[in-house]
Amino acid sequence: MAHKTELPSRDRALKGREEKMVVADKHAVNGNPTVEPFPVGMETIMFGMGCFWGAERLFWQLSRVFSTQVGYAGGFTPNPNYHEVCSGMRQQNDHGTQYRSAIYTSNPAQQELSMKSKVAFQQALDKKGHSLITTEIREGQQFYYAEDYHQQYLKKVPNGYCGLKGTGVSCPIGAGKDEL
Structure with missing residues (x-):
């Protein structure tokens, strides 16, 4: 059996489901669509940054971000729910x-x-004595929406928990407020 800090292998992953998670059609912050199809010319990218509530709120502040959705990616279980992706790692x-x-x-x-x-960013972190970046970077992963109550959670629950803290070190590439 895999340790709780490791992802399960494909053959040990939960079965999941064919049905997609039902989420609101409109973004609670900006009113834009939250489900595809998005306008022609829009690109999508997924960022895993710990708790998705605080990470999502950071992107609301960027003028070039059309819409944000929280969910799951990088595993093998199709359309998982929150309890199915929980394990023992910690941030x-x-x-x-x-x-x-x-x-x-x-x-x-x-x-x-x-x-x-x-x-x-690693060079900037090294100068401040931080450890190595462990962020996984891959192309072409499947995205599965999280439950609707997670979508734009900190708009719906303004005093909700957000453990997003950061390092205090800025990345020298795209450091402007509206750059991604």
Whole structure:
């Protein structure tokens, strides 16, 4: 059996389900669509940054972000629910492999920029004495919506828990407020 800090293998993963999670059609913060199809020319990218509530709120502040959705990616279980992805890993008060950091890109240009930013950010972190970046960066992962109550949670529950703290170190690539 896999340790609770490791993802299960494909053959040990939960079966999941064919039915997609039902979420609101409109974003609670900006009113834009939350489900595809998105407008022509829009790109999608997935960021795993620990608790998805606080990470999602960061993206609301960027003018070039059309819509945000929280969910699950990087595993083998189709359309999982929150309890199915829980495990024993930890970031602050958050526990489980679902809180690991990841960037899942949707095209080669995003992949290249993500890899370059990882190198540049690691150099900045090294100067401040931080450890190595462990963020997984892969192209072409499937996204599964989390339950609707998780979507734009900190808009719906303004005083809700958010353990997102960061390092205090800025990445020298795309450091502007509206750059991704």
